[in-house]
Amino acid sequence: MQLSKYNITSKIKDSDDWFVINALSGQADILDQTAYNQLKDISVDNQELIENGYIVDLVQEKRLFREKYLKFLDDREKDEVQIFFVTNYSCNFDCSYCYQAGYEALPVALSKEVTDSFFDYILKEFSGRRKYITIFGGEPFMNAPRHKENIEYIIQKAAEHKLEIAAVTNGYHLEEYIPILKKGIIREIQVTLDGTSEIHNQRRYLKGGDPTFDRIVRGVDLLIENNIPVNLRMVVDKQNINNLPDLAQFAINKGWTASPLFKTQLGRNYELHECQANQQKLYSRLNLYEDLYALLKTHPHIAEFHKPAFSVSKFLFEQGEMPEPLFDACTGTKTEWAFDFTGNVYACTATVGKHGESLGTFYPEVKKYTEAVEEWQERDILSIPKCRDCNLSLICGGGCASMAKNYNGSLHSHDCRPVTELLELGIAHYFNE
Ligand code: SF4
Ligand code: SF4
Known part of the structure; x- marks a missing residue:
């Protein structure tokens, strides 16, 4: 023994x-x-x-x-597939930290023909699998009539095929999009607020610099009034983390946190695609959770707004048991795919639109780069040398394939998660009392 x-x-x-x-x-x-x-x-x-x-x-x-x-x-074969569809890479915002700022403007645009090909492809490729579509950008909910027609067409086609729709939006034009959303089966709309008015407006402003906070808040109110689930995301770094207690209080005062339609997530602002101008403001995964742990002690009301995972600690606390072992943390090409309006197919949102990362096309013709897809699909903790002998492997799952490739040059390499340290914090937070 x-x-x-x-x-x-x-x-x-x-x-x-x-x-x-x-x-x-x-x-x-x-x-x-x-x-x-x-x-x-x-x-x-x-x-x-x-x-x-x-x-x-x-x-x-x-x-x-x-x-x-x-x-x-x-089990994974039976899991639901999340299919991202990028309708455009353009955006009406000019956020201070946007990683998509490095994308070039493309001379092509979404059309009904491309959308039809997208649906033909996914209905055939994922037939028999549970699936839903997440509309993604750039900013998908732009106010131009052409954009609205495109989104309405996608939402209606999805509804015809009984597919749920989610969307990731900056939230600025939600009011104009509510009538369109009501035509579909909406799973959730993810909207980003980076803090209360002043802090948010310093980070997430329109091209030209105009503030965006009040319109987004109105949009969130309208989503809830119209029975559409909201996933409110706060993108955090060292410049706005101390505003989390105020944003939490704001959401509580608005009555959002009391609604079953409302949930939250914290997104770590980190370097993925483009160099961030100011690296010092970014958090490592561990530093973020250390600061969250301290903030939760001094401002316990934050927990009403957001309960951090601290690795598997929250799951353990809420479910009273351990999650199943995670042999692979990366969903790309397994239960996640990303498509864009140029007709390309990618593994996930971390690679979508990136030069050299396409795994095939669905328009104008269907092409599959089989070897590249297999390289993605074969990645798990058994294919990554460093993970095979790691005691954290069944919780870490080898991390993110795209990050691993960015750092180590190979998909089949490690993207380590500070599992032990997160558990030290999380067990203290959830089980101390
Ligand atoms: S490559 Fe990273 S971002 Fe993409 S699905 Fe895998 S873990 Fe997620
Ligand atoms: S911590 Fe690192 S070595 Fe261990 S499973 Fe995760 S990625 Fe692999």
């Missing part, structure tokens, strides 16, 4: 206790110092540690790993 290679143990932040988590056996425990010492001394016969899969027989553990890996692959 020996310690499982998938044990993650560490000291809980601001506590004398420890935690042990094992994503393969699906067990998690908080240990006092004595119990922790017992775990480290496997010469002592401790049935409970064996039953929980912290101390294992290697052959049996390998068998369990294989069983769960096959189940993961099977």
Whole structure:
């Protein structure tokens, strides 16, 4: 018998206790110092540690790993596919940090013909699979009549095929789009607010500099009034994180957080496509969560607005059990695809529109770059050398393929997540009381 290679143990932040988590056996425990010492001394016969899969027989553990890996692959085949459709790369905003600022204006535009080809392709390619479409940009909800017609056509076609629609928008023209949205089956609209009025307007302004906060807030109100679910995203970096308590209070005062139609996410502002002019303002994943942990202590009302995941800590707390092991964190080409109005097909939103990243075309003709698709589809923690022996692998899942390629030059390489440190914070936050 020996310690499982998938044990993650560490000291809980601001506590004398420890935690042990094992994503393969699906067990998690908080240990006092004595119990922790017992775990480290496997010469002592401790049935409970064996039953929980912290101390294992290697052959049996390998068998369990294989069983769960096959189940993961099977389950994923049945998962819903998220299909992004980029209707344009242009935008009416000029956000201070926009990574899409580096895209060139293209001489082509979306047409009914392209939209028809998109639907033909996805209905054939993903027939028999649960799926929904996310309209994406640039900014998809622009006010020009041509844009509105395009979006209305997509929404109506999706409704004809009983497909749900989501959209990612800056929220400026929501009021004009409500009548169009009401013609479809809308899963959610993601809208970004980077803080309360002053902070938001310093970061997310129109081309020309005009403020955008009041119109977006009105748009969110209208979505909720019209029974359309809202996913409010705050893009955070060191320049606006301290405004989170105020934005949370604003959303509470508006009554948004009391609505079952309202949820939130925090998006880390990070370098993905283009160099950010001011790198010092960006957070590493861990630094962001360290600051969130501290902010939640001083401003507990934030939790009414947003409950951070802290790796699997929130899931553990809310579900009372561990999630299934994650053999692959990257959804690209598996349960996520991205299409754009130029007729190209990509793995996901991180690569969509990027030169050299196309995996095929759906218009004017259907083409598949099979080798490139296979390279994506074969990526998981077993294909990445560094992940094979990593004790965090079944929670980290190898991270993001696109980031891994950006940093290491290869898709089949690691994009490490600070799993242990996030658990130290998250278990402290969710389980301390
Ligand atoms: S490459 Fe990254 S952004 Fe794209 S699906 Fe994979 S994990 Fe997500
Ligand atoms: S990406 Fe890094 S942390 Fe994640 S499983 Fe691979 S080696 Fe471990």
